[in-house]
Amino acid sequence: MYMGQARVLTDKELKQVLNYNDACERHAARNRLMLLLTHWAGMRVGEVVALRVCDVATEDGAARTEIRLRSTQTKGKHARTVFVSTRLQREIAKYLKTSNTRYSERFLFRTQKSQQFSANTATQLLQRIYARAGMRGATSHSGRRSYLTKLADKGVGVFVLAQLAGHRHISTTQRYVSVSDTQLRNAAELAS
16 A cells, blocks of 8 residues: 655644644653754654764764764764754754753654664654644655755755755655745746
């Protein structure tokens, strides 16, 4: 049975998910940053759970502007750099402060039993948050698809998108991006 692609969320829908999480979830700060790393940095859930504190923070506790993923942390076993927006840097710094997390080799995200998350457990967690927030069809992959689609809406080319996503082939990236009315309108405007 074919299951459709993960739902692409609008900024308003993401805000709804974050508001639900912040108000209702027990580990809201942790969950919020996990969601935002998928939505604002396009990271895969497996990459998110593989992060160590030293990957996102400097020794003095500041959030890094780039996250260098080692080949052991990525799906394709190819090291890549994730660029961190100023807004996401603030969220990382806030999480580090509220969770009282200091620079170390320790995993950034821990389960309530203080274990490292598996990709499967994190996938289930994010899926549950989306469902409880009313985002039918949203999965752990929604953040990544939303990230790439939003950038495509803003005119970012497929070669740049492929680099940001860590894809080796643009055909893979093209499957992630939903063609939106915004893209079609922008294309029509360019033609005239």
